[in-house]
Amino acid sequence: MSQVLVKAAGVGKAYPKAYLSGDRLRALARLLVGRRDADAQYVVKDIDLCVRRGESIAVIGQNGAGKSTLLKLITGVLTPTSGQVEVSGSVGALLELGAGFHPEYSGRDNVEMAAALHGLSHDELAARMQQIIEFADIGAYIDEPVKHYSSGMVVRLGFAIIASLKPDLLITDEVLAVGDESFQKKCIRWMEEYLKEGGTLLLVTHSMYHAQKLCRHALWLDHGALMQFGDVFEVSQAYLAWHERKQAASEQRAPDRSGIEFEITDLVVNDCPGNQAVVIDFGGKLVMSSRIRSREGRLPIAMFGIVRADGTPVYGVSTEMDEVGVQRLSDHDFRVEIEFAGLSLLPGSYQVRIHTMDTEGLRLFDTLERGLTVRGESREFGLVRLPHRWNQSSGDHGG
Structure with a gap:
């Protein structure tokens, strides 16, 4: 059986109510005396998750469902209020845009700092630096301060660093939602190759297309609770159906059945x-x-x-x-x-x-x-499958 890289048991994260200044003072007082806030609101609650080497899992749900919070609990950015998380192996995480980059330093300087944090030696970084620069494809901006970067350029550089490291576990939060189409395609090709070579992926996305293309399983969160976990096609279809029913519910009206013929x-x-x-x-x-x-x-x-x-x-x-x-x-x-x-x-x-x-x-x-x-499994668009075939002249097999 393959190695377990992430094991989360009963994991939850709660924050005290802080609508008014008095709420904040009471919450601080409870923390100082070591008491749990009875009025705390859970943004993630009672999540059990086991991620084995080689798995690919999409984390889906509407805004505010707790997806990003769950990833931060797994990566150690946040400490769980309840339960525990165990992580083994190297982890590459692309969470909040620009997280970990110093805005006053150049892109090259930030690459060197990131490499040092991941334990790369000077020689190892020297061997990979050109590869990172070429993958990021930001030109002369590599020597400009990161504060001058667009959001797409920040993601390019962050992903290029992770791609060079090839961690045991890659965790990304909406990385494919930022940047131009050509870079998105480059990221997808890299992730497909990474998974083919045995990599492990946790992908937060609102795109069911990317979820189905890159992942074999999906985890659906709603208001911090686990709604469904399983095959990516079944879970994503159930999520889309729930969304459509929710949207249509307010528009439906019961027919008048009085004196019906x-x-x-x-x-x-x-x-x-x-x-x-x-x-x-x-x-x-x-x-x-x-x-x-x-x-x-x-x-x-x-x-x-x-x-x-x-x-x-x-x-x-x-x-x-x-x-x-x-x-x-x-x-x-x-x-x-x-x-x-x-x-x-x-x-x-x-x-x-x-x-x-x-x-x-x-x-x-x-x-x-x-x-x-x-x-069923299908990445076709529309409502029905129409019988069709592709006509290609002999010898024409262009990609």
Whole structure:
């Protein structure tokens, strides 16, 4: 079994409330007498994490979720309020922009200081200096004070130093969100090679594309708590689905069911009744069935639809469009079922809906919906996979 580089057990970080000056004085008094602040607010709480050599983990979550705090606890920048963190092996960390750089010193001087802090000898640094300068690609600015650097140049220099060291564990916080596209591509290529050679990565990012491209696992934090940890595609898709549901929740309104003429009494998806979201594999079969009660016994029209969790329509079809009827169960009860074989929806979060309309198809009476998660690995964009092929002339294999 591979070596454990990071082991965090029950790790938490809390800060005392300090809304008013009196709060700060009370917090200081409690610290001086060694008492824990009962009103302290946890920004990270009860996190268990084990990172083995060769693993790549994306840390995801909305702003304020505690991602950066967790990395600072792992690197020792912050001391945990509860729990403990054990780290073995060399660590290269790119956290806050410019952290560790002296603004009055030149880029070259800062490289020398960073090398000394990481235990490089003068000869070792001399052998790597040109490589660092070329990777950073900041030209004559290497001999200018860092305070004159743009944010992109600071990241370039910081990443160039880490790249030359090739630590056992690389920890980065949104490093790919700063800088131009060409440098981002250079960083990604380096990280892919680093991982291929057995490196270990902890990557904080808001980009699910980069998370899925570089990492095999993902850790989702929300308000400091661990929401989910596992396969990067499953966790990132669950996170995006949660985001979309959160955004769409305020826009949804329950239909008026008073005196309804056509009422939907259930919606069963893949033989699963109830209201829970249904999970299917990409390319799997989707079967939706529903019962409809007709107050007057008139024949209803049923329409099935699929939308993204944010409400974007994907597909819809009705019994009237396809010229099929619903099954009559009794004088007032009907049943309808539709099947999609080999569903081409891309992995993500969706809602399936059924609507009832009158016999003439003029008025909508009722709606029921269920959550649907399509599980699978894909970095394609959009909503559906379209059959396609790449046509290349023989001998043309350019990258």
